[in-house]
Amino acid sequence: MQLEALDSSAFSARRARLLDALGTTAALIAAGRPSPRQYRANTFPFRAASHFLYLVGQHLPDAWLVLDAGDATLFVEAPAADDELWHGPTPGLSDLGRALGCDVMPLSALPARLAGRAVATLPAIDAPTRARQAELLGRPVQAGALDTPEDARLADAMIALRLRHDAAAIASLRRAARATARAHEAGMRATRPDVAEHTVRAAMQGALLELGMGVSYEPIITVHGEVLHAHGHGHVMREGDLLLADVGAETPDGWAGDVTRTWPVGRRFSATQRDAYELVLAANRAATAAVAPGVRYRDVHLTACRVLAEGLVSLGILRGDPDELVADGVHALFFPHGVGHLLGLDVHDMEDLGDRAGYAPGRTRSSQFGLSYLRLDRDLQPGMAVTIEPGFYVVPAILRDPTLSAAAGDRLVRAALERFADVRGIRIEDDVLVTETGHDVLTSDIPSSVADVEACRA
Numbered sequence: 167m168q169l170e171a172l173d174s175s176a177f178s179a180r181r182a183r184l185l186d187a188l189g190t191t192a193a194l195i196a197a198g199r200p201s202p203r204q205y206r207a208n209t210f211p212f213r214a215a216s217h218f219l220y221l222v223g224q225h226l227p228d229a230w231l232v233l234d235a236g237d238a239t240l241f242v243e244a245p246a247a248d249d250e251l252w253h254g255p256t257p258g259l260s261d262l263g264r265a266l267g268c269d270v271m272p273l274s275a276l277p278a279r280l281a282g283r284a285v286a287t288l289p290a291i292d293a294p295t296r297a298r299q300a301e302l303l304g305r306p307v308q309a310g311a312l313d314t315p316e317d318a319r320l321a322d323a324m325i326a327l328r329l330r331h332d333a334a335a336i337a338s339l340r341r342a343a344r345a346t347a348r349a350h351e352a353g354m355r356a357t358r359p360d361v362a363e364h365t366v367r368a369a370m371q372g373a374l375l376e377l378g379m380g381v382s383y384e385p386i387i388t389v390h391g392e393v394l395h396a397h398g399h400g401h402v403m404r405e406g407d408l409l410l411a412d413v414g415a416e417t418p419d420g421w422a423g424d425v426t427r428t429w430p431v432g433r434r435f436s437a438t439q440r441d442a443y444e445l446v447l448a449a450n451r452a453a454t455a456a457v458a459p460g461v462r463y464r465d466v467h468l469t470a471c472r473v474l475a476e477g478l479v480s481l482g483i484l485r486g487d488p489d490e491l492v493a494d495g496v497h498a499l500f501f502p503h504g505v506g507h508l509l510g511l512d513v514h515d516m517e518d519l520g521d522r523a524g525y526a527p528g529r530t531r532s533s534q535f536g537l538s539y540l541r542l543d544r545d546l547q548p549g550m551a552v553t554i555e556p557g558f559y560v561v562p563a564i565l566r567d568p569t570l571s572a573a574a575g576d577r578l579v580r581a582a583l584e585r586f587a588d589v590r591g592i593r594i595e596d597d598v599l600v601t602e603t604g605h606d607v608l609t610s611d612i613p614s615s616v617a618d619v620e621a622c623r624a
């Protein structure tokens with residue numbers, strides 16, 4: 167294996183801050199285990215769990231970090247005799263210790279180190295790692311649960327650290343944003359009528375591969391933008407279609423980009439596509455402009471909803487007072503999801519910890535359709551990174567839903583939708599860093615205005 171070339175001081179500083187927050191609580195942080203396909207030697211690139219990556223910076227399979235009494239110790243499998251034959255020069259434990267700036271011990275010493283102690287951990291997403299956590303700690307470790315008060319303390323300490331990105335994290339997020347921009351430019355150039363969505367996918371992921379990067383989530387590249395998580399790429403794109411591409415880079419050290427653009431398969435938007443697109447862009451810009459320290463993220467969401475409601479009224483799709491339409495959730499018929507989420511090592515950062523990460527203490531999810539899908543409701547602070555991703559979708563399942571239809575009543579003008587048959591789904595998503603004075607759009611150089619997108623398609 168090859169170590170990522172990283173400055174270990176950023177990671178030492180993060181470990182020191184976490185140790186400080188933990189006080190006398192000891193913690194066990196899992197890297198996770200590789201998951202080969204079908205048989206053991208058929209491995210895929212191993213990506214370490216984000217809490218581990220945040221503190222160590224290296225994708226070390228089956229490694230465990232122990233934080234205890236002011237010290238960090240990493241436990242890893244010692245290299246096997248034939249590792250070098252198959253994998254080339256492999257760092258030994260002392261090489262690792264030097265590179266990482268912490269003590270490194272063989273994995274075989276871990277059980278004795280933990281035996282009989284109350285140690286905090288965060289449940290791994292994969293069952294084999296969770297089973298090993300439970301075995302090492304001699305207690306249940308359940309998916310999506312924090313089983314002890316120590317686990318909760320560790321979760322809160324990690325959330326406090328990872329919510330506000332440090333300089334190293336921001337540099338990595340900028341790198342992810344730059345690579346994501348290259349992918350979207352390649353996608354816009356590769357799009358043409360009468361070929362499959364796969365063609366665009368190849369261009370976008372190819373641009374990332376050329377930079378030595380992969381994707382931070384399974385790309386959505388589809389002419390059916392109204393299917394929110396459409397993961398197939400087999401549709402043939404036709405002149406007159408819109409293509410929605412939600413693609414983000416992952417840097418080698420694990421940081422995510424998350425960007426959506428929607429562009430015409432032909433060279434120009436149709437008049438109706440343009441109307442709907444300009445509306446989503448206005449919502450994106452208004453919500454982005456609202457991002458600043460101290461602002462409640464739910465209000466950023468509602469800013470986007472207000473612009474969309476107003477626009478849907480002027481397009482004749484909705485009737486009524488925009489504020490009332492938003493209060494009653496009628497706009498959500500066409501914008502059913504939240505305006506965005508935290509961004510960091512995970513594309514939905516720390517979503518493994520559920521709403522404990524995304525929602526401030528004392529705030530809970532709304533039960534209203536639309537608002538219930540909002541993943542973030544905290545007051546923004548400098549150093550946070552969020553996405554801003556309003557959309558407009560004509561979703562048959564929503565428009566058929568009797569409860570939602572009844573709630574909208576005559577405020578939904580179905581006849582007006584016929585004019586938007588060539589729209590289906592539009593989303594415009596950017597990555598935004600909260601700064602001391604406002605915000606910085608990390609992905610602002612990716613074309614988003616009608617003129618810039620059409621210039622890129624020409």
Ligand SMILES: [Mn+2]
Pocket residue numbers: 424506507553555595
């Ligand atoms: Mn997103």
